[in-house]
Amino acid sequence: xxxxxxxxxxxxxxxxxxxxxxxxxxxxxxxxxxxxxxxxxxxxxxxxxxxxxxxxxxxxxxxxxxxxxxxxxxxxxxxxxxxxxxxxxxxxxxxxxxxxxxxxxxxxxxxxxxxxxxxxxxxxxxxxxxxxxxxxxxxxxxxxxxxxxxxxxxxxxxxxxxxxxxxxxxxxxxxxxxxxxxxxxxxxxxxxxxxxxxxxxxxxxxxxxxxxxxxxxxxxxxxxxxxxxxxxxxxxxxxxxxxxxxxxxxxxxxxxxxxxxxxxxxxxxxxxxxxxxxxxxxxxxxxxxxxxxxxxxxxxxxxxxxxxxxxxxxxx
Amino acid sequence: xxxxxxxxxxxxxxxxxxxxxxxxxxxxxxxxxxxxxxxxxxxxxxxxxxxxxxxxxxxxxxxxxxxxxxxxxxxxxxxxxxxxxxxxxxxxxxxxxxxxxxxxxxxxxxxxxxxxxxxxxxxxxxxxxxxxxxxxxxxxxxxxxxxxxxxxxxxxxxxxxxxxxxxxxxxxxxxxxxxxxxxxxxxxxxxxxxxxxxxxxxxxxxxxxxxxxxxxxxxxxxxxxxxxxxxxxxxxxxxxxxxxxxxxxxxxxxxxxxxxxxxxxxxxxxxxxxxxxxxxxxxxxxxxxxxxxxxxxxxxxxxxxxxxxxxxxxxxxxxxxxxxxx
Amino acid sequence: xxxxxxxxxxxxxxxxxxxxxxxxxxxxxxxxxxxxxxxxxxxxxxxxxxxxxxxxxxxxxxxxxxxxxxxxxxxxxxxxxxxxxxxxxxxxxxxxxxxxxxxxxxxxxxxxxxxxxxxxxxxxxxxxxxxxxxxxxxxxxxxxxxxxxxxxxxxxxxxxxxxxxxxxxxxxxxxxxxxxxxxxxxxxxxxxxxxxxxxxxxxxxxxxxxxxxxxxxxxxxxxxxxxxxxxxxxxxxxxxxxxxxxxxxxxxxxxxxxxxxxxxxxxxxxxxxxxxxxxxxxxxxxxxxxxxxxxxxxxxxxxxxxxxxxxxxxxxxxxxxxxxxxxxxxxxxxxxxxxxx
Numbered sequence: 001x002x003x004x005x006x007x008x009x010x011x012x013x014x015x016x017x018x019x020x021x022x023x024x025x026x027x028x029x030x031x032x033x034x035x036x037x038x039x040x041x042x043x044x045x046x047x048x049x050x051x052x053x054x055x056x057x058x059x060x061x062x063x064x065x066x067x068x069x070x071x072x073x074x075x076x077x078x079x080x081x082x083x084x085x086x087x088x089x090x091x092x093x094x095x096x097x098x099x100x101x102x103x104x105x106x107x108x109x110x111x112x113x114x115x116x117x118x119x120x121x122x123x124x125x126x127x128x129x130x131x132x133x134x135x136x137x138x139x140x141x142x143x144x145x146x147x148x149x150x151x152x153x154x155x156x157x158x159x160x161x162x163x164x165x166x167x168x169x170x171x172x173x174x175x176x177x178x179x180x181x182x183x184x185x186x187x188x189x190x191x192x193x194x195x196x197x198x199x200x201x202x203x204x205x206x207x208x209x210x211x212x213x214x215x216x217x218x219x220x221x222x223x224x225x226x227x228x229x230x231x232x233x234x235x236x237x238x239x240x241x242x243x244x245x246x247x248x249x250x251x252x253x254x255x256x257x258x259x260x261x262x263x264x265x266x267x268x269x270x271x272x273x274x275x276x277x278x279x280x281x282x283x284x285x286x287x288x289x290x291x292x293x294x295x296x297x298x299x300x301x302x303x304x305x306x307x308x309x310x311x312x313x314x315x316x
Numbered sequence: 317x318x319x320x321x322x323x324x325x326x327x328x329x330x331x332x333x334x335x336x337x338x339x340x341x342x343x344x345x346x347x348x349x350x351x352x353x354x355x356x357x358x359x360x361x362x363x364x365x366x367x368x369x370x371x372x373x374x375x376x377x378x379x380x381x382x383x384x385x386x387x388x389x390x391x392x393x394x395x396x397x398x399x400x401x402x403x404x405x406x407x408x409x410x411x412x413x414x415x416x417x418x419x420x421x422x423x424x425x426x427x428x429x430x431x432x433x434x435x436x437x438x439x440x441x442x443x444x445x446x447x448x449x450x451x452x453x454x455x456x457x458x459x460x461x462x463x464x465x466x467x468x469x470x471x472x473x474x475x476x477x478x479x480x481x482x483x484x485x486x487x488x489x490x491x492x493x494x495x496x497x498x499x500x501x502x503x504x505x506x507x508x509x510x511x512x513x514x515x516x517x518x519x520x521x522x523x524x525x526x527x528x529x530x531x532x533x534x535x536x537x538x539x540x541x542x543x544x545x546x547x548x549x550x551x552x553x554x555x556x557x558x559x560x561x562x563x564x565x566x567x568x569x570x571x572x573x574x575x576x577x578x579x580x581x582x583x584x585x586x587x588x589x590x591x592x593x594x595x596x597x598x599x600x601x602x603x604x605x606x607x608x609x610x611x612x613x614x615x616x617x618x619x620x621x622x623x624x625x626x627x628x629x630x631x632x633x634x635x636x637x638x639x640x641x642x
Numbered sequence: 643x644x645x646x647x648x649x650x651x652x653x654x655x656x657x658x659x660x661x662x663x664x665x666x667x668x669x670x671x672x673x674x675x676x677x678x679x680x681x682x683x684x685x686x687x688x689x690x691x692x693x694x695x696x697x698x699x700x701x702x703x704x705x706x707x708x709x710x711x712x713x714x715x716x717x718x719x720x721x722x723x724x725x726x727x728x729x730x731x732x733x734x735x736x737x738x739x740x741x742x743x744x745x746x747x748x749x750x751x752x753x754x755x756x757x758x759x760x761x762x763x764x765x766x767x768x769x770x771x772x773x774x775x776x777x778x779x780x781x782x783x784x785x786x787x788x789x790x791x792x793x794x795x796x797x798x799x800x801x802x803x804x805x806x807x808x809x810x811x812x813x814x815x816x817x818x819x820x821x822x823x824x825x826x827x828x829x830x831x832x833x834x835x836x837x838x839x840x841x842x843x844x845x846x847x848x849x850x851x852x853x854x855x856x857x858x859x860x861x862x863x864x865x866x867x868x869x870x871x872x873x874x875x876x877x878x879x880x881x882x883x884x885x886x887x888x889x890x891x892x893x894x895x896x897x898x899x900x901x902x903x904x905x906x907x908x909x910x911x912x913x914x915x916x917x918x919x920x921x922x923x924x925x926x927x928x929x930x931x932x933x934x935x936x937x938x939x940x941x942x943x944x945x946x947x948x949x950x951x952x953x954x955x956x957x958x959x960x961x962x963x964x965x966x967x968x969x970x971x972x973x974x975x976x977x978x979x980x981x982x983x
Contacts, residue, residue, distance in 0.1 A: 357845035357846065357847065357848075358845055406911050409681065423725075471933050471934075473933050474933070501706040501707050501872070501934055502706060502873075502874075502913065502916045503706060503873060503912065503934070504933060504934075506915075507914040507918065528845060528846065529918075530846065530918070530920060531917075531918025531919075531920060532918065534918050534919060534920050534922060535918055535919065554922075555922060555975075558920065558922055559922060568847065569846060569847060570920075572846055572847045572849070572850035572855070573846055573875070573920060574850075574875040574876055574878065574879040575875060575876070575921065576875055576878050576902055576917060577921060577922055580879070581857070582854050582857065583850040583853055583854055583879065584850065584852045585847055585850035585854060586847045586850075587851075589815050589817060589818075589847075589848060590845075
């Protein structure tokens with residue numbers, strides 16, 4: 001049981017800071033050096049991605065700024081490298097560092113919004129299933145079960161493929177990112193639905209829900225006001241790890257060539273491009289994006305792990 | 317020599333905000349064959365005391381100082397293996413929830429036989445016979461058949477009887493019963509209480525009966541210890557504590573229990589609530605709520621002191637000898 | 643039921659319940675039911691309950707686990723629909739089909755407080771929002787200021803302070819949470835309050851405080867209570883009339899003093915015997931036998947017959963019907979046949 005720090009008196013920002021610093025969650029955070037490192041890394045990556053347009057020395061997406069003569073420049077510490085391209089360039093003369101920063105951006109955007117979509121669908125369906133039950137519950141859960149038999153990557157691939165055939169050619173490039181978010185989002189909703197559903201089933205038997213029903217509050221308001229806030233906790237933890245997973249799926253799809261268009265490369269695209277040159281000596285085109293991907297996913301994952309352990313009442 | 321002697325026991329919980337004291341320097345003893353009722357409201361520390369005695373105190377709780385002696389031998393701080401041998405053989409335990417006290421995967425016969433063979437020299441078939449005898453003693457009908465049933469096939473009251481049989485099977489000298497009847501229906505409660513009392517009289521087993529229910533104590537105990545905020549407020553013979561309580565908390569407690577023989581518009585009550593572990597007041601921990609508190613109560617913490625009645629002691633400055641008492 | 647009510651004008655009851663029954667169909671595997679050709683098992687949680695509660699009085703409903711008293715609470719308050727029988731509030735049928743007096747208009751006038759102080763408040767809401775929920779739902783406050791004032795007033799009425807409204811439930815003890823529940827229940831100015839074991843989860847000294855509060859509010863606000871408990875001493879303290887339930891049926895209903903001094907039904911007598919003897923009079927107890935049977939598979943005839951010292955052949959076969967006996971209502975063949983004492 002957490003030890004409460006204060007009663008809810010209004011006391012301004014300083015008071016709020018003290019409340020956060022005093023809280024058990026923050027305490028466990030500061031006691032875990034791994035998590036702090038992971039959080040710091042994520043913060044740096046996110047920061048770099050948001051401000052990429054201003055931070056990057058070059059714009060890797062502008063074909064006009066590329067110079068084929070500078071292609072295959074090695075990283076700065078290798079012979080022939082220059083500080084102009086600290087991590088080298090790829091086969092089209094794109095600066096690897098800049099492309100990684102922009103690629104991170106795409107990964108984070110896709111990861112974040114895909115998970116948001118999953119949560120939206122999953123929490124809604126799960127809450128209604130758990131609270132209302134009946135045939136809606138049966139149908140939704142069987143749907144979820146069916147979908148869970150297929151690995152998320154394949155689902156994403158499937159949805160992506162369908163989108164490609166239905167969307168007109170001109171729109172495909174523009175819509176690529178939205179299609180990606182949609183397909184990854186659709187792939188992951190069942191787990192959120194399941195968790196929310198069991199939470200809703202527990203909460204609906206509690207007396208405060210009975211109290212609300214007695215006053216005649218509409219079921220939708222009960223679900224939104226009472227059930228959802230109380231069952232959302234575990235989903236937030238899943239979401240953090242889900243972002244990591246979504247990023248991997250996006251990288252995989254891009255690696256396979258069905259993700260983002262090649263003109264706006266993400267980490268996966270870079271890895272694929274670099275793959276062709278891995279054994280002919282230009283190792284940096286694959287390795288650096290791969291390392292960046294691993295670092296990003298690992299950091300997010302570690303934060304998710306810590307969150308899960310902190311909020312697990314049994315471990316406390 | 318008393319069967320169980322607890323001397324200046326102190327149980328603490330280290331937290332990052334400092335050390336919380338759950339049980340603060342309590343001392344009491346239980347004689348052979350005696351039933352000591354330990355009564356108090358939730359948070360008073362009675363369950364933790366019981367847990368410490370049988371060595372089942374959950375970390376981070378720890379015994380900070382004090383000794384617990386069973387038949388003159390010190391049992392606190394023993395290594396796990398030694399404590400395990402004592403538990404069951406010398407001290408039996410009955411917990412509140414019969415559902416979780418029994419392993420749902422084994423028949424009760426198997427659990428009984430296992431306990432008996434672990435703590436005695438009987439063979440398996442001898443143990444089985446003894447188990448059937450025990451089940452008959454605790455009032456399980458058709459014991460030879462039911463010995464092979466699973467816990468879920470019994471009702472709550474029957475399960476608690478099985479738990480009592482389990483506690484008694486190695487013939488311990490002391491049983492620690494923590495809220496043994498709280499989870500049961502009132503009609504079953506009465507049955508279980510009288511069973512417990514009868515069995516322990518027959519086997520000369522002492523009981524430390526921990527409960528918040530004064531009614532259970534009134535039916536069973538020889539002596540009563542009243543706990544409040546980790547301290548013992550009062551100990552004495554049952555009759556004296558119930559009919560003539562000395563500590564103001566006990567007085568307030570007894571007054572606030574509704575009794576059928578009286579008809580009051582309002583129940584007497586003690587204002588406020590028992591302090592949590594972080595908020596224990598200086599001086600006597602009951603002083604903010606006490607109608608008789610005076611200056612010394614707010615400054616110094618009283619130890620148990622004689623109250624005029626030879627066997628009844630209370631931790632209250634009213635009985636200091638230098639101050640007037642009734 | 644013939645107790646003359648010494649009160650203002652109306653002598654008709656505020657709440658009346660006639661032949662109230664609630665059965666739960668228990669689902670067993672559809673396929674196995676087809677194979678074994680067994681009918682769907684039915685749990686008769688309450689069966690044929692009839693009683694009245696007069697305005698301003700407290701009706702205590704007492705019984706052990708499985709007797710159905712919680713189901714009674716939930717059916718009366720509208721959480722379950724009855725399988726059979728009628729509920730009348732102020733003489734009008736409470737019935738969804740009767741639009742003149744539908745369940746909806748009752749919501750503000752009938753409220754409930756619950757047993758578990760930890761599950762009866764939404765831990766994510768502030769106390770002031772919890773208490774304001776009914777006020778908002780029934781649009782009883784004209785402005786936000788009026789709402790704030792009302793919440794502060796309610797907090798004071800239940801013995802808390804207005805600043806407690808800003809806190810969250812976990813900052814309060816069990817007894818204080820029950821006070822918050824009570825504040826929520828009276829916020830819509832109800833006439834009738836169903837109290838489902840409100841003090842069973844509380845310590846004795848806190849229980850006394852809450853019981854006093856409940857009584858005081860009744861005096862001050864003119865409330866009528868249905869008070870459910872398994873604790874006879876508490877029921878004795880707070881009720882005017884008492885009903886004893888066993889396995890879904892009412893055994894005996896009587897004014898409090900009569901029930902406790904001259905119990906007629908064998909189960910009532912048995913229950914009274916289990917009250918602990920705190921005055922240490924050393925009174926003799928009649929040994930109690932048997933256990934409460936499984937409500938899914940109740941005994942035939944009178945459900946109490948396996949444990950009853952006065953059983954005869956008729957008891958094993960025929961269910962007793964409630965009949966007047968002095969000022970009490972008793973459902974017992976032995977009482978009817980004058981076989982007791």
